[in-house]
Amino acid sequence: MTSFFIPWGLIASLAIAATGIAYRVVIWLSRSVDDRATCPPASVRVAALVTGTFGSLFGPRMPRMLAAFGLDVLVQRKLWQRDRLRWLAHMAIFVGFGGLFLVHALHGVVTEKLWPGYCSTVNPWLWLRDLLGLLAVAGLALTEVRRRFSRSLLPAPKPRDLVFVALVAAILATGFLLTAAKIISAPDFERMVATYSNLSAEEQQPLKVYWQTEYGMVFPASAPDAALLKTGEEVHESACASCHSRPQSAFVSYPLSRLLRAVAVPLAAANASVVLFNLHVLLCLLGIAYLPFGRALHIFAAPTSLVAAAGAATPATVNAVARRSLALDACVRCGLCDERCSVAALWALFDNPLVLPASKLDGVRRLSAEKLIDANELATLAQGAYACTECGRCTRDCPVGLDLDDLWTALKARLASCGQPTPAARVKTASASQWADRLAASSGTNGAVARAGRLTDAPRIFSHCVQCQTCTNVCPVVAESFGPGGVDATPQRVMNLLRLGMTELALGSRMVWNCTTCYQCQEHCPAGIRVTDVLYDLRNQAYAQMSALAAIDSPAKGDAL
Amino acid sequence: MKFALFVGCKIPALVPQYERAARAVLGRLGVELIDLNFGCCGYPSRHLRLDAYLALACRNLAKASARHLDVLTLCQCCYGSLRYALHLLRHEPGVRVAVAQDLAKDDLNLSETTTVRHLLDLLARDVGFDRIRAKVVRDQHRLRLAAHYGCHALRPSDVVDLDNNPHAPTVFEDLIRATGAAAIDWPRRLDCCGAPLAESNPALSARLREVKLADARAAGADTMCTACPFCEAQLSPAAKDAGLSTLLYPQVLGLALGIAPAKLGLC
Numbered sequence: 001m002t003s004f005f006i007p008w009g010l011i012a013s014l015a016i017a018a019t020g021i022a023y024r025v026v027i028w029l030s031r032s033v034d035d036r037a038t039c040p041p042a043s044v045r046v047a048a049l050v051t052g053t054f055g056s057l058f059g060p061r062m063p064r065m066l067a068a069f070g071l072d073v074l075v076q077r078k079l080w081q082r083d084r085l086r087w088l089a090h091m092a093i094f095v096g097f098g099g100l101f102l103v104h105a106l107h108g109v110v111t112e113k114l115w116p117g118y119c120s121t122v123n124p125w126l127w128l129r130d131l132l133g134l135l136a137v138a139g140l141a142l143t144e145v146r147r148r149f150s151r152s153l154l155p156a157p158k159p160r161d162l163v164f165v166a167l168v169a170a171i172l173a174t175g176f177l178l179t180a181a182k183i184i185s186a187p188d189f190e191r192m193v194a195t196y197s198n199l200s201a202e203e204q205q206p207l208k209v210y211w212q213t214e215y216g217m218v219f220p221a222s223a224p225d226a227a228l229l230k231t232g233e234e235v236h237e238s239a240c241a242s243c244h245s246r247p248q249s250a251f252v253s254y255p256l257s258r259l260l261r262a263v264a265v266p267l268a269a270a271n272a273s274v275v276l277f278n279l280h281v282l283l284c285l286l287g288i289a290y291l292p293f294g295r296a297l298h299i300f301a302a303p304t305s306l307v308a309a310a311g312a313a314t315p316a317t318v319n320a321v322a323r324r325s326l327a328l329d330a331c332v333r334c335g336l337c338d339e340r341c342s343v344a345a346l347w348a349l350f351d352n353p354l355v356l357p358a359s360k361l362d363g364v365r366r367l368s369a370e371k372l373i374d375a376n377e378l379a380t381l382a383q384g385a386y387a388c389t390e391c392g393r394c395t396r397d398c399p400v401g402l403d404l405d406d407l408w409t410a411l412k413a414r415l416a417s418c419g420q421p422t423p424a425a426r427v428k429t430a431s432a433s434q435w436a437d438r439l440a441a442s443s444g445t446n447g448a449v450a451r452a453g454r455l456t457d458a459p460r461i462f463s464h465c466v467q468c469q470t471c472t473n474v475c476p477v478v479a480e481s482f483g484p485g486g487v488d489a490t491p492q493r494v495m496n497l498l499r500l501g502m503t504e505l506a507l508g509s510r511m512v513w514n515c516t517t518c519y520q521c522q523e524h525c526p527a528g529i530r531v532t533d534v535l536y537d538l539r540n541q542a543y544a545q546m547s548a549l550a551a552i553d554s555p556a557k558g559d560a561l
Numbered sequence: 562m563k564f565a566l567f568v569g570c571k572i573p574a575l576v577p578q579y580e581r582a583a584r585a586v587l588g589r590l591g592v593e594l595i596d597l598n599f600g601c602c603g604y605p606s607r608h609l610r611l612d613a614y615l616a617l618a619c620r621n622l623a624k625a626s627a628r629h630l631d632v633l634t635l636c637q638c639c640y641g642s643l644r645y646a647l648h649l650l651r652h653e654p655g656v657r658v659a660v661a662q663d664l665a666k667d668d669l670n671l672s673e674t675t676t677v678r679h680l681l682d683l684l685a686r687d688v689g690f691d692r693i694r695a696k697v698v699r700d701q702h703r704l705r706l707a708a709h710y711g712c713h714a715l716r717p718s719d720v721v722d723l724d725n726n727p728h729a730p731t732v733f734e735d736l737i738r739a740t741g742a743a744a745i746d747w748p749r750r751l752d753c754c755g756a757p758l759a760e761s762n763p764a765l766s767a768r769l770r771e772v773k774l775a776d777a778r779a780a781g782a783d784t785m786c787t788a789c790p791f792c793e794a795q796l797s798p799a800a801k802d803a804g805l806s807t808l809l810y811p812q813v814l815g816l817a818l819g820i821a822p823a824k825l826g827l828c
Contacts, residue, residue: 342570342601348666349616387613389601391570405574423609424761454611476753480768514762516769518753519716523727532717536607543609 003281013289020292021300028325033368033410035417040318048318056311068310072401073303079399082336085146092139097168099132100175105284119243127249130179134252137172140165157295161333164296167287174280179253181273184218184264188273197239206232207239216247216257218264298332298400305330306401316406324410327402328365333358337394337404343387354384357394357404364411375419379550382420385411423543427513432488435508439545455530455537456503462534464527465495471521471531477514487511491521491531498534507542511535562687564633564678565625566594567643570601571790572635578826579790582811583635583680585824589815590688590696594633597624602634604642612659618646619660619671626672635680637789641713641721643677648720679714681788681810682723685732693739698819700741706813707747707782707805708733709773709796711789715751736810737786740817747780749773756795770795774803784808 003009029046032039040048056065071077076094079087103111104120111118111125118125182188189211193199199207209225210232211217247254260267267273290296305326312319337357338344346355353359363381385408394404416425427435455461472478472490481487489497489511497506506512512535521531572580587594603618622643625632634640649656650671661671684693710733714723724730730751734744755769774796777785785800787793788810797807815825822828 340598343606343617345600345616345620345667346606346613349613349663386609387606389570389605390574391601392574396573422761476769477765480765480772514758514765516712516753516755516757518712520712520753523716523718530717537611539608540611 003278005278005281005285009282009285010288013285016289017291020289024292024297024301024329028322028329031325031368031370032321033324033328033364033407033414034321035410035413037417038413039321045318045322049322052313052317052319055313056308061311061313065307065311068306068401069303072306072310072399076399078397078401079336082397082399085142086334086336089139089142089146092135092142093168094139096132096134096136096139097172100129100136103132104129121244122242123245123249126245126247127251130176130250130252133172133175136168140169140172157333160293161295164287164290164294167283167290171280171283171287174276174283176253176256178273178276178280179250180256180260181267181276183216183247183250183254183257184260184267185273186217186219186264186268187271189217189219196243199235199239203235207235208232210236211240214246215244216254218261218268220265220268295332297329301326301330302332302400309401309403320406323403324407325368327404327407328361328368330400330402331358331361332400334399336397336399340393340397342389342391342393346387350383350387352380352383354381355387356384360384360411361404361407364407367411367414378415378418378420379547381411382415385415386422423546424513426546427508427542430508432505432507432509435542435546436502436504438549439504439507439542441549454541455534456498456541459499462495462498462529465492465499465529466527467492467496468526470524470526471495474520474524476518476520477511477516481510481514487514491515491535494535494538495529495531503538503541506538507545512538512542515539562591562683563593563595563630564683565597565599565628565630567599567602567621567632567634567636567639567677569599569634569636569639569790570605571638571794575794576790576809579635579793579809579811582809582815582825582827585820586811586815586818589818589820590684590692592633592683592688595628595630597628597630599624602636602639602642603646604638607642607645612663614642615646615649615656615660616663618643619650619664620667620669622646622650622675622677623664623669623671626675627670629674631675632677633680633683634677635788636791637679637711637714638791640677640679644721647675647677679721679723679788681714681733681736684814685736690735690739693736693814697740697817699817701813701817702741702743704742704808704813705745705781705783706737706742706786706808707777707780707784708737708744708750709754709777709785709787709789709792710751711787711792712751712753714789733786733788733810737813740813742813742817745777745780745782747777747782749776754792754795756791759795766795767799770799771803774799774805778804786810786813 029049030042056062076087076090079090103125107118107120120126120129189208193204193207206228208217208219209228212219213229214233214236247257287296291299305323308319308323308326312323335358338359341356343355347353354363360381363377363384366377367381388408390405390408392405395402395406398404412422416422421429430438469490469492472492475491478487478490487510489506489509491511494506494509494511497503515532515535517532517536519532522529522533525531566584568580584594599621601617602621603614603616606617607614621632632643634643650660651657657671664671678687710723710730714721715727715730718727724732734746737744749772752773753769754773755766758766758769774785782805785796785805785807786809787796787807793807793809800807812825812827816822816827
């Protein structure tokens with residue numbers, strides 16, 4: 001059977017896929033997560049990619065790249081170590097669907113070359129096709145069930161992420177239905193007999209009886225006839241048996257064909273097997289064409305990322321910029337990183353999913369694509385970026401081998417260049433007295449816990465300071481801070497500001513933000529004042545008020561970048 | 562002896578040899594370590610938001626107490642951070658109520674029965690100097706170590722408890738001497754290494770480090786002995802220029818106990 005989508009539909013879908021992937025490659029080489037001021041131009045990046053690729057392919061790192069392809073791409077070593085259930089689901093889909101692609105879809109180029117006697121209707125190929133299909137269906141089902149019942153922190157998948165899953169499911173469903181429809185299809189029987197045999201009408205009648213009885217075929221008007229069965233078997237043995245194993249070995253499609261038996265006649269009238277065949281082919285072609293556009297891109301991007309990381313030169317070269325862009329496409333949004341993130345608990349507290357790695361990566365993607373133009377969104381991303389403790393768990397756990405630590409470092413540099421530096425760096429943009437003027441208008445707070453632990457509102461904490469200067473004398477920061485950029489207020493002066501009710505003047509002071517929290521002052525204070533804890537508290541208060549102020553001062557839409 | 566090992570964020574990322582050496586040494590000394598799904602201790606968040614700090618710190622405490630385990634930290638900042646959270650829970654009723662409400666969202670309960678210990682504290686008080694000395698098979702007399710205490714294990718002394726005397730502690734030197742190594746006396750042994758300012762004020766951070774390294778060298782040390790990933794990561798890159806090297810305490814102890822250097826992350 002040939003589809004009327006072949007060859008032009010195939011050529012068109014391959015062209016779309018190739019164009020799409022080429023477009024992604026151009027994006028990997030033109031867009032950048034990095035700070036745009038320090039990011040090399042596209043021409044330098046292309047040249048680096050070419051030399052880097054050759055250096056890796058023909059250099060000492062080749063064995064490492066091969067090992068990465070085998071262990072990390074094909075066998076999914078990291079997923080196996082982290083989550084066996086997910087590994088099972090992934091491997092079922094990978095082996096099932098990948099096997100069907102190689103053995104079934106590419107039978108002309110692969111299977112027939114390796115096994116010259118290949119015939120799709122003969123075992124083992126007949127049952128193998130059902131086995132691979134069933135594996136893939138089981139994998140998809142397992143994924144879906146796991147998704148429903150897991151407490152994933154990821155936002156729901158986007159429609160375009162689901163398109164490819166739906167396509168794969170539809171390809172599998174039409175495949176099984178097509179096989180089932182052909183098992184019972186009288187028109188197909190007639191066509192096969194006409195094409196492959198010279199049987200006369202008298203010889204065909206017993207063959208039909210035999211196929212109806214033994215092969216599950218449904219003919220519009222013919223009853224089993226025991227007398228003809230023996231003759232039919234002889235005709236079958238000479239004309240059909242060499243190319244047709246019993247359909248019962250297609251252990252999914254055959255039971256499905258029993259369900260379809262009741263509607264066999266209308267199906268035959270509608271030429272259902274031809275329609276299903278063309279639908280099946282069309283869906284496969286759509287799948288190919290859609291490859292570069294949704295989540296399916298990971299089929300191409302994830303292995304590229306894994307192998308490129310294994311082949312990357314150390315220390316990092318210009319190609320690291322492209323690898324960061326590639327990482328944004330290679331992420332499969334599995335959410336393993338979120339589950340183990342050291343600061344995952346802050347997501348709920350901040351009401352900010354961008355604290356979590358997988359969502360943060362989405363934010364980086366938008367920033368990299370210059371879509372992140374809203375100052376609020378930029379501030380949310382900055383909060384997520386600076387909450388990170390750089391523990392490296394996300395990088396160690398990523399089944400796609402993404403160097404997320406490196407991505408977060410680049411993100412922080414980028415944020416600093418577009419008006420979202422770290423809080424400590426922001427403080428340095430103005431003097432303590434300038435901050436005092438600005439913060440007088442702001443009133444940020446940090447919720448119930450912070451209010452309960454606030455020290456600077458309670459005079460009993462600091463009012464008994466006798467200004468003896470012991471704190472200042474033991475402070476290592478004061479001792480090492482001379483000249484411009486040093487401390488602007490000693491710890492003892494900060495305490496005095498609090499006593500005088502001039503808290504605002506302390507909030508942006510270098511002393512507060514340069515404190516190493518070594519607790520020498522607090523430990524030595526003869527009055528028992530919690531000096532270091534107060535400095536901590538002032539930072540907390542300053543951060544809350546500066547955040548509130550940033551929200552008011554936020555640049556108009558479009559100005560943030 | 563059984564503890565929930567709190568590895569924290571910085572050790573796996575910056576000084577994985579510390580965890581290796583600590584596990585090897587504690588295994589040899591009969592301390593059982595349990596791995597729980599701990600998160601961040603809260604220390605980095607404490608600079609910005611007390612509620613964020615407590616949300617992180619108290620989740621760890623709740624996880625350990627649900628298993629009726631005490632927490633063992635290797636990092637002094639994790640130690641100080643978790644101890645301060647416990648301190649606030651005990652002494653600030655307002656904080657306790659707010660934290661309990663926050664933890665309830667994750668089906669966690671507050672418990673004040675869990676304590677937090679540091680590796681050095683465990684070795685000195687629970688394992689004991691005599692038992693350590695009895696197990697030493699390779700005397701480390703060639704080493705002249707400068708004990709680098711680290712701030713958050715000593716201060717504030719109403720919160721943390723590495724030594725009974727925070728102004729003149731001896732516990733680290735005693736632990737060093739138990740391995741047969743020499744513990745030199747140096748004036749700046751209790752000062753800050755500068756690590757907390759490494760990102761926000763690198764110049765000041767480096768000055769604090771240089772002063773300490775020069776002081777240890779002048780006092781005759783050949784090696785800085787640390788017990789905190791922040792101190793180790795701060796000192797080790799600059800130590801060579803100052804004519805010093807660095808070793809983590811469990812590496813020194815491990816060598817003395819006859820553990821292969823490879824198992825202590827030394828090769």
